[in-house]
Structures are given as C-alpha cells and as structure tokens.
C-alpha cells in the first residue's frame with residue numbers, strides 16, 4: 105500500500121519570510137525519497153476555504169512582517185473553526201514566526217496596532233522596535249536526537265505562554281529574549297520563531313512531523329532511514345559554530361568579570 109499525505113501550505117505567497125516555503129520542499133523531498141505520495145494544496149486569500157479540502161494531514165504556515173500578518177488576518181480568522189478542530193484532533197501543524205504569533209490571543213505590532221489573532225492558544229505577543237535578530241541554537245523538547253536545532257530569528261514580537269516550549273534557548277533570543285524558551289508544542293502543533301528555513305536544516309524535525317502525520321492514519325511507528333550525511337554535516341557545522349560562539353561569549357563574560365574584580369581591587373588599594 106502506498107502511503108499518502110495531504111499537506112496544506114497556507115499563504116505561501118504572503119507568509120514566506122526567509123524562504124519558509126523550504127519547509128514544504130523538505131517535507132516533499134523526504135516523503136518522495138521514501139515512496140510516500142504527497143498531495144499539496146495551497147490555501148491563501150481568495151482560494152477555497154480549508155474546510156472544503158478535508159482530509160488534511162499536515163498544515164504548514166510561514167512567517168511574515170506585521171504588514172503581511174495584517175493582510176492574512178481576516179482570511180485566517182474565517183478559517184478559524186477548521187484550524188481549531190484540526191489542531192484539537194491531533195492534526196500536525198508547523199507555524200513559523202508571524203503565524204506562530206497569530207495562533208495566540210493577541211499580537212500588538214510595533215506601532216501599537218492590534219492584529220486580530222486566532223485565539224486558539226493562550227499565547228500573548230507584544231512587539232518592540234528593538235528586534236531580536238540572529239542565528240539561534242536551541243535544544244528541542246521533543247526527545248529527538250540530535251537535541252540541537254539551528255535556525256535564524258528576526259522578530260520584534262516578544263511571546264509569552266505557559267505551554268511546553270519547542271526548545272530551550274542555548275544561543276539567541278527565542279520567544280522573548282528573557283525566559284530561555286523558544287516556540288511552543290501543543291498536541292501535534294509546533295510553533296517556532298526559527299526561520300532558516302527550519303526543516304532542511306533540521307531533518308529530524310521534518311521526520312518528526314512526517315511520522316506524526318502518518319501515525320494519524322496508518323499503523324506505523326517509524327520511518328525508513330534516509331542517508332542524511334550532507335544535512336547532518338551542514339547542521340553540525342552551524343551548531344558547532346554557534347556552540348563556539350556561545351563559549352566565546354561566556355569566555356568574554358568571564359574575562360570581563362575577572363577584569364571588573366581586578367579593577368575593583370585596584371580601586372580599593374587607593
């Protein structure tokens with residue numbers, strides 16, 4: 105029996121910051137390599153509503169600027185009840201950055217405008233003009249090996265919630281730059297600030313999503329392995345670079361601290 109996945113890519117024409125569409129390409133490829141058929145549908149403003157499509161196995165939504173979030177907001181709200189049912193029936197979702205924010209209760213942009221959100225999760229996001237930008241390294245909370253997940257973040261929004269985060273920030277900012285949490289896990293949904301795009305750089309996360317989507321309709325508990333040498337090499341190169349950066353940061357903090365103590369001692373001598 106040939107397995108199939110029906111994937112909806114929402115607003116790829118509007119929410120595609122830093123090539124988030126690469127997440128779909130990655131899922132497609134990893135399914136193709138395993139002989140899993142992927143039927144993909146685009147849902148955007150003006151296309152038929154997601155309710156009409158039915159039998160969805162995975163939803164992917166990317167990130168966008170505040171302006172782009174404003175553009176999709178009404179259409180997204182029209183699809184609210186379908187997305188709500190889907191998520192609460194263990195549907196697999198990957199929502200990046202702007203769309204992760206929009207799953208929550210409210211998003212107040214940098215100009216103080218409220219962008220209507222889906223209110224599906226108890227998440228709050230407030231924006232600031234001081235953006236949180238840079239490469240990011242986290243440790244995933246999904247019990248997946250390798251633990252590390254690499255990506256790139258650029259957001260004004262600071263997100264707060266009490267759910268399980270997608271990961272623990274090792275280097276970078278994450279949800280809000282304060283609590284060391286990155287993203288969210290809710291049932292089979294992952295929300296994350298990580299662009300990159302996320303999945304090609306972290307194939308273990310792609311396979312986690314594929315496996316969960318397949319588990320919802322087939323009796324399957326693992327995926328055939330793929331030769332990921334190149335992906336692993338690329339991911340490790342970035343992770344190691346970031347770990348080195350983190351160590352350098354810590355070292356420089358340590359030397360600054362040592363210098364402060366030395367200065368203090370000198371000062372006390374006077």
Ligand SMILES: NC(=O)CC[C@H](N)C(=O)O
Pocket residue numbers: 121166167168169170171173200201202203231258259260261262
């Ligand atoms: N990268 C993004 O998707 C940006 C999301 C949001 N507009 C913010 O700046 O916080």
